Amino acid sequence: QVTLVESGGGLVQAGGSLRLSCTGSGRTFDRYAMGWFRQAPGKEREFVAAVSWSGSSTYYADSVKGRFTVSRDSANKKIVWLQMNNLKPEDTAVYYCGAIRQSTTVVDYHEYHYWGQGTQVTVSS
Numbered sequence: 001q002v003t004l005v006e007s008g009g010g011l012v013q014a015g016g017s018l019r020l021s022c023t024g025s026g027r028t029f030d031r032y033a034m035g036w037f038r039q040a041p042g043k044e045r046e047f048v049a050a051v052s053w054s055g056s057s058t059y060y061a062d063s064v065k066g067r068f069t070v071s072r073d074s075a076n077k078k079i080v081w082l083q084m085n086n087l088k089p090e091d092t093a094v095y096y097c098g099a100i101r102q103s104t105t106v107v108d109y110h111e112y113h114y115w116g117q118g119t120q121v122t123v124s125s
Helices: none
Strands: 003-007 010-013 018-025 033-039 046-051 058-060 068-072 079-084 093-100 119-124
Touching: 003 093, 018 033, 018 093, 018 119, 033 068, 033 079, 046 068, 046 079, 058 068, 079 093
Parallel strands: 010 119
Antiparallel strands: 003 018, 018 079, 033 046, 033 093, 046 058, 068 079, 093 119
16 A cells, blocks of 8 residues: 655745655555646546656646646655746646556556545735
């Protein structure tokens, strides 16, 4: 069993920054790629960013490219971050991290095996 815990959400003004973290745990948590997704009220969960198990490969949604950076702790691969800069009101959502039992990045949330509880990000205009 794998458990994911997110933290770092909050309220920020447009143009501001937040850093989300996701910590995984569990005896079987090995060679999992990780992804960040978000879900706004009344909308489907959408892909934001993903990082491979090694941390060497990343992938971003077009809407966040150049503003968000996903990274993985090189020493403890169970920790993943999402640095969010130049935030916009349309970035407001609950952000979830997910883990998938493969080394490479995946953008389809249906394929992920485990999810965190989510953390709220609110960007005011």
